[in-house]
Each structure stands twice: as C-alpha cells, then as structure tokens.
Amino acid sequence: MLYFDERRKWVLKAEIGREFHTDKGIVKLGDLLGKRFGEAISSSLGYSFKILRPTTFDLVMNVARPTQIMYPKDIGLIILKLGLSCGSRVIEAGTGSGAMTIAAASVVKPHGHIFTYEANPEFARIAKQNLMRAGLISYVTIKNKDARTGFDESEVDAVIIDLGDPWDVIPSAYASLAGGAPLVSFSPTINQVERTVISLRENNFVNVSTVEVILRPLRVEPGRTRPTTTMIGHTGYLTFAQKSFSAT
C-alpha cells in the first residue's frame, strides 16, 4: 500500500513500466520492487510516500464497488459472531463487490472455503477481479446464480446473507447449515429486520439477536482531541441466529 496521509493511500501492484498519478506527483510502480515494507519512495514532485503492508481492512476498502459493500465495522463483529476460523466452510448470499467475501476468505484460508452466490453476472465478474487482486480467489467459489433457487452445499459452518429480501433464502440457509451453526443477515432498514427475525423464528432458528454497530473515529491533536466532524452514520443492522433442530 502506498501511503501519503490518512486520505491518500492506495493498494497497488508493483509492476515495471507502470506509473501511478497523484496530486503529489507520479510514482513509478516498478521502483517499488526490491523495497521493503516500511521504506519510502519519492514521487516526481519530490514528495515521500510510505510503502506499507496492506491489511485485510485495506483490501476490503479498496475493492472496485459496483454495489454497496459491507464495512469493516460490521465485518469484524460478523467474523467473531460466526466463529469463522481456518477451515470454516461458509455460504454467502449476495456477493456484491466481494468485500465481505475477501474478509471471510482471509480468515478461513487455507483449508476453508467460501461459496458465494451472486445473481448479477457483471457484479460476479467484478467480485472475481477483486478477489484475484486480493490473492484470495482460490478459497472462493463464485456462483452466478439466484440464491432463491437454493444452495448446493450442505453441513456448512456459517451462512452470510446480504440481500434485500433475506427471508426468501432463510429456509435454504437452514437446510444447508450444520446443526447449531450460525447465520447473519445484514439489512439497512428496520422493516427488513422485523421480517427477517419473524422468518428466523418460524424456521427453527434460536439465539436470535440484532445489533447496529456504530464506530466513531477521533481526530487526535494535542490539547484538541475530539470526534471527527463526519462519520459513517448508518450502514445497516446485523441479525444473528443459530440453527436448532427444534423450536422448543
């Protein structure tokens, strides 16, 4: 990752002959080869850019975005609540840009796998490119398929739903999950949450809970530290549940 300041940082591929143009001058990407993370490189205008190791957060935030993406503040809790770890087999409905897929794949690799369903062929194509750029495509199968027709996998460790109508896929999610295994559904509106929770209860899911994750960044200046003026106000609500074999 090329870093100038908090606002100007980019995940790029170091390649001979390629240039990267910024308002602080041109950086020759071939000159990055042979340098170590932590070192700096000068632009054509003499500005210093730091070469940092991109984290999963940076990979997620740098995806090409034809759709809304899941944000790191939500993804972090999802990974913990679903108990994802190396070896987990996961179904995802609504690949979108693949931001959530990148985060999940980076946790389940090298022995686990993400089976992700996307109805729109163009979004599936861009998500594939994003996953290739992140070096994670071998841990992911992108299925250009309507999730409402059902999932092909069984006994999976977790299901992630990011669709406008999550209740349409809850019976299929139940059928594909291992007993006791968790599910998450992400929805921007309260109306969607209510309908999702009703459907989860009707389909023998238990331990149902909904949260909104709010993240407030701080601007730290000696003697003047305070929250930043702008922040991400709302992304969506997260509803978690686990598969039970009986509702009682």
Ligand SMILES: C[S@@+](CC[C@H](N)C(=O)[O-])C[C@H]1O[C@@H](n2cnc3c(N)ncnc32)[C@H](O)[C@@H]1O
């Ligand atoms: C908000 S986006 C998902 C974003 C994704 N979580 C990310 O982090 O990049 C929702 C996606 O679900 C897809 N979608 C909607 N209904 C679908 C369905 N029935 N089956 C499969 N994909 C569907 C849309 O095309 C869209 O790409």
